[in-house]
Amino acid sequence: MILLLFLANYLSFTTARSVISTFQGYQEIETLNQEGTFIANLDPDSKTENETINIDKTRKLYEYLDNHYTYALQVDGFVTSLENEHEMEVTFSYINEEAYKINQFSLSQGNHLTFNYQFNQETIPVLVGAGLATTYPVGSTIEITDPVTQQLVNLNVRGVLKENTHRSNFYAPNIKNYFNFSIFLPVNEEFIQRAGLDLHVNGLTDIALLDSTEDEAMNLKEHIQKNLGLELNFFNQQENFDYFEEYYVYSLKIICTIMFILLIIIVCLATWNNFTSIRLMKKDFTINLVVGLSYSKLRAIFYSYFGLLFSINLTLLIAITAFNRYGFWLRKESLYATYGIFGLLSMDWIALLIVLFIDLIIGVTIVELTLTKIKRIPISVGVLN
Known part of the structure; x- marks a missing residue:
């Protein structure tokens, strides 16, 4: 019973x-869900020949x-390796205006980023994650x-991101990157030209065209394929x-079906178990009811029992989730x-409330069915014979 309940929970x-x-991901990405916006991704059937891509070609493309x-x-x-009190790896996030x-x-x-700096002539304004503040x-x-230019740079911390600032994936909104240990570096045209091949190629495979048309997007696709051999x-x-x-919906349906079956099994198993106990303990119930045990007190006993059972399962869920979250730190x-x-994040707590x-x-279903069964026991001396 406990095992099935935990699995269902x-x-x-x-x-x-x-x-x-x-x-949450849908809400965050909704700003891109409008006419004239097209998002690139690498065609899964594309056979990229790395030797056709070089820094000169990608610079010209940008x-x-x-x-x-x-x-x-x-x-x-x-x-990158950057000293911090938590000894966490630090990631750079490059973002244009x-x-x-x-x-x-x-x-x-602090203040938001500015993008009109001159590379190698002044400090570059950056944002840092809450863990680096x-x-x-x-x-x-x-x-x-800098990891992408391989040049020594001076970064000036202009602002600190709120805790758990994140970005949802364009193609899988349920997946998120969190920026508690990230440095946000503003990208302008000059920086792009000084950046390395990794940033150029990774940027192209996730680029979003704004205020564009389908024809313009297809023209860019052909241009990239012709000059770089990348099929986007x-x-x-x-x-x-x-x-x-x-x-996603298909997977969700399968999980929900399994969960629903488990819940039905739990209710049926618990109810059958209680009914069997009532049948075997009919005399005991009759004696206790005769000497003053009220149905309301009996209801409270049953609810206390299931409350304890559910509390144990929820505590285990919290412990497992907290351990998984802490595992990323470890x-x-x-x-x-x-x-x-x-x-735990806010979505973890909301999910726990749904489980509760x-x-x-x-x-309520099990207890009320059980009490209905108990109330049908005739309270008379004859039952004790």
Whole structure:
């Protein structure tokens, strides 16, 4: 009974949290879900020949982009060694002005980024994640070798991102990168020309064209394929949502079906167990009812029992979730490290409340069915014979 209940609770929790995360992702990406916006991704059937791609070609391609298109570019995950109190790996996130406007990141301290700096002639304004705020407060300077230009740069901390600032994936809105240990570096045309091949290629495979047309997107696709040998698809965000929903909803249906079957089994098993106990203990129930045990007190006893049972399961769920969240800190996976009560995020707590609500329905169903059965026991001396 306990094992089945825990399994059902875990499935309920996982499903609820996934749905909440997906809903959050839809809300965040909705700004891109409009006419004239096309998002690139690498065609899965594309056979890229790396020898056809070089830095000169990608520089020319970005010049072409700057002259003919308005685009949003953000590339996350370039890891660097930077001292901090948590000894976490630090990632660089490169973002251009259009992407910065779209994301509208909130700050806990300082000011927003500016993009009109001159590379190698002045310090570059940056934002840091909440986990780096103590080591690198607003106004401090970071001297470091930039991962994509491989040049020594001076970064000036202009602001601090709010805790758990994140970005949802265009193609799977339930997946998020968290920026508690990231440095946001503003990208302008000069920086792009000085950046390395990794940033150029990674940026192209996730670039978003703004205020464009389908013909213009297809022209860019052909231009990239002709000059770099990269075969990119350009879809609008609604097409990305539709593709995601195809497999996500199907998986969700399977999980929900399994969960529903488990809940039915739990209710049936618990009710059958209680009915069997009532039949075997009919004399005991009769004696207790005769000497003053009220149905309301009996109801309270049953609810206390199931309340304890559900509390144990919820405590286990919280412990497992907290351990998983803390595991990212132990493994130094900075893009997934988060802050929260016991390490849990708001969507974790909401999912736990949903599980609690489901448990309450189960408990009420079992207890009321059991009491209905007990009330049918005739309270008479004859039952004791």
